[in-house]
Amino acid sequence: MTMTCTATVLIDDTRTRVTRFDFAPGQQTGWHVHDHDYVITAITDCHMHLEEPGGQTRETVVPAGTAYARAQGVEHNVINAGDVPMSFVEVELK
Secondary structure, eight states: OOOBOEEEEEEEOSSEEEEEEEEOTTOBOOSEEOSSEEEEEESSOEEEEEEOGGGOEEEEEEOTTOEEEEOTTOEEEEEEOSSSOEEEEEEEEO
8 A cells, every 4th residue: 555645735826836745654755747847945854765767766865954956847756765754845936
């Protein structure tokens, strides 16, 4: 059984959508394609296992308080690969 993380929309207006994602260990976003450019800011240390198109996977750690940006069109499934909860905020630029 797939466990999906909790996504809480904080702002959704004409220019941005801000969503907080909270994951228990092993929870995931499910496969998705980003329709907009976006910025992620880690609230906790985020130990991510990323499933990518073509069967590729990779591991990454995003330290609490850091951020990264990605362009529209990214496709993946994000899984909490750590043994503690992880949280981040995503800001989509419409």
